[in-house]
Amino acid sequence: MNTPEERDDDALDERYRRASGAASDGPSAAVRAAILAEGRRIAEQQRRAAAPVSVDTLRRAANDRHWRLAAIGTLIAATIAGLLVVPIYREPAPLPGEAALTRTESPPVASPLAADSAPAPNAAAPPPVPVAAAKLQQQSAAGAALEAPAAPSARRPLAPSVVRADAERAAGGASPRQRVEPAPAEPRAAAADRAVLDVTAARRASPSADAAPAALAASSPDAAASLRAAVLDGNRSRVASLLEAGAPLGAVDADGRTPLLLAIATGQVDVVRALLAHGADPNIPGRDGRTPLAEARTRHLDDIAALLERSGAR
Amino acid sequence: MVDSAESDEALMLSFARGDAAAFEELYRRHESRVFRYLRRNVRDPEAANDLMQEVWFAVARSAARYQPTARFTTWLYTLAHHRMVDAFRARRDHLSLDAANDGDGGASLIDRLPADPRSEPAVEAETDQDADRVLRAVGQLPEEQRAAFLLKAEAGLSVEQIAAATGTSFETAKSRLRYARHKLRELLAEYA
Structure with missing residues (x-):
């Protein structure tokens, strides 16, 4: 029974x-026609989406195992890249002083090219490798004989670091070259790590380059309106792209x-x-x-309420 | 063939499966009321037509994601209301007639609008006079009260649905509706 006021x-x-x-x-006839045409267009689109998809033989099936080829290829590429990169960290580069020392004290016999370009100061001086081999023979008759390098002509060119290591082993602690220690591998790797960290820190300290587009987008008054329109349209992908462009999550509409x-x-x-995935605060x-949680519960939107609770909504 | 007894929600789901006739039936059911809701609020017929198109395009484009978690009508008017609020904000300068008092004697723009031919005293019938008074009075309500009143009287929403559509609490919606009716009665008494 209604009251008089009702x-x-x-x-x-x-x-x-x-x-x-x-x-x-x-509405005008033009608007009515446009709305109904849009309805027919969307219906057709929906019908096509719902229809069984014809088999496209040119396109790989979603469950095709072609991904294995891609995975193996990626693995091989990563291994090759690793093999190329790791020696940079493991092998110490010659220090300037060491390079000079190598040229003056130990002509690079193992490197014929270097020998041609940098003539020995004394043409009569014996080649260094046989000297090292002789010292080794003095220190250990049998073992050194086994380890003694072959004649220079028979040797394969060795990397400078190998030559240096051989010579150092042969010279023991007495060689003056010991004064110029090659930088150990570990500190070089640490230095490389430090360089990376420095770059990262610099980026953190000066984020303007990365943050500029987001800041610009967020400052645009249209960004909030576009985000609201996309939300009302239920257009999740547009919402996501707007948020990634910096649309403000906290901007409120006329109703707050x-x-x-x-x-x-x-x-x-x-x-x-x-919205939650992009950091929307579920408690505003x-x-x-x-x-938001109260709003969802009022509307009996259990799935949304559960989402909010999982995101820390109270 | 669309069953005219089908609920709005069922029609929307049919449309989401590609049934164009379901959309046409939905549109037919709600066309007049949605348009009048927009028209009474923004008053500019061109703006009302633009909004009408935006709202129904949004309805059509949301079909694939539509879930009948609430009544279709509530969802439809929520879309309509927010499109309208955004339009108000964007076009406030030339659409808002309420507060337009530019110092020429205190008459608001609504009072200075060119008279509709229907409201010429010499030709209009008594019923037309009353209709004109009522619509003018509705036009003079503050925005939020007018929206609440139109959602009730035009769209037939309950107070709870009005609260949902306008994003307010039940009490706020109820209060706006009460103030709107009170003000309407005052204005109609003045016109009489």
């Missing part, structure tokens, strides 16, 4: 409806609602998920003080 309200509403009906308003509250109001579970209330 009857008055109903009468007023009815009076308005009569007036509104008498006005015979309606954040995009998250708006998505909840329109029951858009996918959009809610996208609307103007009336209701939190």
Whole structure:
């Protein structure tokens, strides 16, 4: 049974409806045609999406094992890259002083090219490798004989570091070359790591280059309106791309609602998920003080409420 | 063939499966009320037509993601309301007629609009006069109260649905509706 006040309200509403009906308003024929055409277009699109997909023999099936080839190829490429990169960290580069020492004290017999380009100061001086071999023979008759290098003509050219190591082993601790120690491998790797860390720290200290587009997008007043429109459309991918471009998650509409509250109001579970994934605060209330979780519960949107709870909503 | 007894939600789901006739039936059911809701709020017929198209395009494009978690009507008017609020904000300068008082005697723009031929005193019938008064009075309500009143009287939403569509609490929606009716009665008494 209605109260007199409710009857008055109903009468007023009815009076308005009569007036509104008498006005015979309606959208223009062009708008009506455009809306119905759009409806037919979307329906056709939906029908095509729902129809069984014909087999495209040129396209690989989703469950094709072609990914194994790609995975193996990637693995091989990564291994080759690793083999190329690791020696840079493991092999110490010759220090300037050491290079000079090598040229003056130990002509690079193992490197014929270097020998040609840098003539020995004394043409009569014996080649260093046989000297090292002789010392080895003095220190250990049998073992050194086994380890003694072959004649220079028979030797393969060795890397400078190998030559240096051989010579150092042969010279024991007495060689003056010991004064110029090659940099150990470990500190060089650490130095490389430090360089990487320094670059990262520099980027952190000066993030302007990376952050500029986001800051620009966020400062645009259109970004918030575009985000709201995408939320209302339930267009999850557009919402995500706008957020990635820096659209403000905290901007509120005329009713004081954040995009998250708006998505909840329109029951858009996918959009809610996208907003939360991009860092939307699930505890910012609307103007009336209701939190997103309360809003979802009021509307019996259990899936959205569960999402919010998992994101820390109270 | 669309069953006219099908619920709005069922029609929307049919449309999502590619049934164009379901969309046409939905549109037919809600066309007049949605348009009048927009038209009474923004008053500019061109703007109302633009909004009408935006709202229904949004409805059509949301079909694939539509989930009947709430009544279709509530969802539809939530879309309509927010499109309208955004349009108000974007076009406030030339659409808002409420507060337009530019110092020429205090008459608001709504009072200075060119008279509609329907409202010429010499030709209009008594019922038309009353309709004109009511619509003018509705046009003079503050935005939020007008939206609440139109969602109730035009769209037939409950107070709870009005709260959902406008993003307010139940109490706020109820309060806006009460103030709107009170103000309407005052204005209609003045016109009488």
